[in-house]
Amino acid sequence: MIRWKGRIGMEELIFRHMETVRGLTLRASDAVPEGTVDRVPAGFSNSIRWNFGHIAFVQERLVYEVMGEDSGLPDTFREYFAAGTSPAGWTGAPPSMQEIRAALAAQPGRIRESRKKGTDEPLLRPFTNKMGVTFRTSGETLLFSLYHEGLHLETIKRIARLAVG
Template sequence: MEQTIFQHMETVRGITEQSIKKISEEIANIVPKGFNNNIHWNFGHIAFIQEKLVYGVLGEQMSLPIQYEEFFSAGTKPSEWKGTPPSLAEISSVLSEQKSRIRQSHQGNLHKKLPTPFTNRAGITFNTVGETFLFSFYHEALHIETIKRIYQSISVK
């Protein structure tokens, strides 16, 4: 079953990696009416939350630069950014590197108990790293759908 889970990560992240390659930096930074964030924020948020759900909830060191939390954590938005966020090219590289690092560090460890149960903003409580890891696929898919909606909103104009 574990191999199926890691294969699913490859599939989901592959969709994300293909999507980011198709978007220009200019388009990615538009926040259309009706949205709080842009495409750029959504890709950075995917990378940050994946890191948090796989390493942060275990109390392990997250490998992303601190600026990912400042720019892309839940509740942040581009209109409040101070400074320059990582470029789409950098985020693309992080997304690619992240999946191989997760596989290497967590293979055989998905059953590992979290130091304390983690309850997300939706009120869902997780007890193992495998549970948070599986939830991260759902989270990533939600944001890919948001990216598509933002892109469509921009393209209509």
């Protein structure tokens, strides 16, 4: 359990939670045996590598691109990890797990720094995701990215259990 001293504002709480969630994701990436990252077990359409890369890509999209800002990730992340992509359609070599982990590790600090204006900043235009949820502020999309990350982290754990044994 995390304990913080004193009262903190909601925005600080959101950033700390982002860092906590990302810490869990990074620990999971460190625990995955390298030989299992590209296996796609029956019943799944993507691999562990794809899920980690997808977490990084979607958070960039939900934090930066919906604000009309450039992603801080290489273009290869969009090519290999955007929604609708799959290892079955990959040509060439995807980013390595080390590159993906480095991107994941750097994101929380970049996001915190770039959102000094606040998380209540309105999006250029409302953004509706594939689930039909409409977002109007940068904070809403950031919070949703944490939910999204948790979903994919659970998928990673399920794939790892099947891939290892």
